[in-house]
Amino acid sequence: GIQVEQSPPDLILQEGANSTLRCNFSDSVNNLQWFHQNPWGQLINLFYIPSGTKQNGRLSATTVATERYSLLYISSSQTTDSGVYVCSVEGYNQGGKLIFGQGTELSVKP
């Protein structure tokens, strides 16, 4: 089945710093989503981005489907950005089944 790899596995930032998280996938995909899992365990939707670039405040994401990767950019990080960032993909002919990467654990220090 399709493999999803995220890097780095963990990241420590000083408040105000910028970061780029990466999601690589092993096959063509129909669907890609980024989630933020907060310290309480909730999975918060960040972006639905099968291709192209989207921005939402300090966060933006780019998916280059032909090269099988997606990037999540966090600018001017805040302590509330801490948590796990998870990438998920739906492969072709997978009928809507999302496969998740292992996540990047981000810790933003004040």
Next chain:
Amino acid sequence: DAGVIQSPRHEVTEMGQEVTLRCKPISGHNSLFWYRQTMMRGLELLIYFNNNVPIDDSGMPEDRFSAKMPNASFSTLKIQPSEPRDSAVYFCASSPGRLAEAFFGQGTRLTVV
């Protein structure tokens, strides 16, 4: 919309007992998914339904697990009998269908002692 609603939020049970987790998807969503999250294995898909019909249950660990979706607004995941290794957070998610954004409930944290 209230989003995907799961109950209970927390469940502690003794080994051997039956556990039933419940999910109400977002109204109008045709696809429903059950996931399990553990430290070791991350988020794993257990089963998903489309228009109330189970499409893929290959992720269900064993016969102790069963899932039903009797109508478009309700699904259950049952574990009978429960074992300590079933301890995990169980998430339910729904989406309007294929090629659409999925939304997750707040999860049920299950502890089997």
